Amino acid sequence: MIDIGDRIAEIGNKIRHVASQNETQYALPRLVAVSKKQSIESVLAAVSAGQLAFGENYLQDALPKIASVSDPAIEWHFIGPVQSNKCRDLVTYFDWVHSVDRLKIARRLDQLSQSSRDPSKPPLKVLLQVNIDGDDAKSGIAPEELEALVSAVDELPNLRLRGLMTILRAGTDAEQRSSSFRLLRELRDNIRQRLRCPEQFNELSMGMSGDWQQAVAEGATMLRVGTAIFGERKG
Numbered sequence: 001m002i003d004i005g006d007r008i009a010e011i012g013n014k015i016r017h018v019a020s021q022n023e024t025q026y027a028l029p030r031l032v033a034v035s036k037k038q039s040i041e042s043v044l045a046a047v048s049a050g051q052l053a054f055g056e057n058y059l060q061d062a063l064p065k066i067a068s069v070s071d072p073a074i075e076w077h078f079i080g081p082v083q084s085n086k087c088r089d090l091v092t093y094f095d096w097v098h099s100v101d102r103l104k105i106a107r108r109l110d111q112l113s114q115s116s117r118d119p120s121k122p123p124l125k126v127l128l129q130v131n132i133d134g135d136d137a138k139s140g141i142a143p144e145e146l147e148a149l150v151s152a153v154d155e156l157p158n159l160r161l162r163g164l165m166t167i168l169r170a171g172t173d174a175e176q177r178s179s180s181f182r183l184l185r186e187l188r189d190n191i192r193q194r195l196r197c198p199e200q201f202n203e204l205s206m207g208m209s210g211d212w213q214q215a216v217a218e219g220a221t222m223l224r225v226g227t228a229i230f231g232e233r234k235g
């Protein structure tokens, strides 16, 4: 049996090491522990080790875990494809949604935030998912269409648009990964200049178990790491 606390400490050390090699001094990225298809016990072990942010892809899989963690300091990040019929649960139970790629979904999250989100919670924070390397198998908006979506989502009063997210095409080498991550950072930096609150549009959710090193080097602010923390997923 792997010790989840040891894994979290180990990856934290590795992240600090890789970040310390950067020429540009980016702030240290946050680690989002991707607990999809992992047990409640695994999540609780990570919480005991001090892990604060968790990522989930599937609502039905996520809800029992969210219910079992009572600490209000724990943040839940939805990182899977968003369908309209999931939006009510997303605004009710989650703190972040990384995977918004259509205005229709953003509008629905905005409307439901007003009717269904606990008003004592801060507004839902959203990232726009960008299909940065033109992978037909992936969701995400094309880079050419991003600016229009950013402008429209930025107008929605009940959401907080905080940045961009990407998942890279599988099977690319380190150099290709670095250049895709760099492209996402440049998109963020170009677009934010045109927003009302540029300093709020600062997040780059990029990097997973297989490519987080390149993401750290390119200024990721959030790493979404599953397997390297929890081991292989069941099912």
Ligand SMILES: *Cc1c(COP(=O)(O)O)cnc(C)c1O
Residues within 6 Å of the ligand: 034, 036, 057, 079, 080, 167, 208, 209, 210, 224, 225, 226, 227, 228
């Ligand atoms: C599963 C998943 C991850 C984590 O992947 P690992 O390779 O297990 O680290 C990160 N982001 C998204 C969107 C995922 O679906």
